[in-house]
């Protein structure tokens with residue numbers, strides 16, 4: 670295969686992201702009339718579907734030989750990430766926020782080669798914030814009316830000390846019973862609890878409601894850690910590239926695995942730092958203990 674011009678891919682993704690942002694801002698979604706997928710906490714709107722249609726049409730007409738995986742057209746058991754050049758797209762990440770007009774939703778546009786996140790574009794149209802990254806070329810944010818800034822935002826990020834100095838991003842997800850929910854409840858409690866009560870006493874836990882934005886904030890250094898199980902490749906492919914280009918690392922959300930896969934559905938991201946990344950991963954895994962999330966890939 671002829672070599673792929675990653676800058677051109679990124680430019681295309683940015684153009685698509687802006688068009689998608691316009692569609693989101695002119696839509697009037699409502700939590701009263703949006704549809705549900707798995708259960709009442711797993712929302713989908715007409716905008717999710719319309720944006721994905723626009724995105725797949727534009728990307729595949731520009732690159733007909735590439736693969737495409739999108740949240741709204743994914744077929745369980747049939748759609749698989751392969752080593753082919755692949756666009757991985759969540760048309761609206763943070764759909765629950767979108768229907769409530771809570772300003773933390775975005776389009777997440779990832780591009781993988783050999784299953785490795787290689788280009789990432791995340792755009793929050795409400796705040797007009799654009800996060801971009803290309804493997805080997807760094808990652809950036811452009812905020813409303815501002816210059817393009819290199820990530821992480823701090824030129825000299827502070828060392829990571831331990832979880833008690835961290836702001837953690839974590840999500841409940843839409844599974845609200847069984848092993849995964851019980852484990853999340855236990856981990857949330859242990860992270861928040863005081864040291865006297867055996868907890869990690871983290872600075873706080875943020876449930877932003879979008880895995881893509883969580884990863885963008887960890888890349889920027891505004892959150893120290895993001896832990897989630899249950900989200901999908903389209904939620905993380907773009908953010909993963911942006912994170913690692915900002916010096917962050919991605920481990921598995923289940924203890925013991927330093928080489929998680931994009932479609933593994935269990936993620937633990939740690940921001941760039943001169944020291945302490947490995948120790949933070951190990952401390953998070955200790956908090957999780959013997960429990961294991963069991964989301965199917």
Ligand code: LIP
Nearest residue numbers: 761762763764840842843879880
């Ligand atoms: C959402 C994720 C979020 C997760 C939700 C959901 P959606 O994606 O980004 O982090 O907790 O369960 O998967 O459904 O808004 O595209």
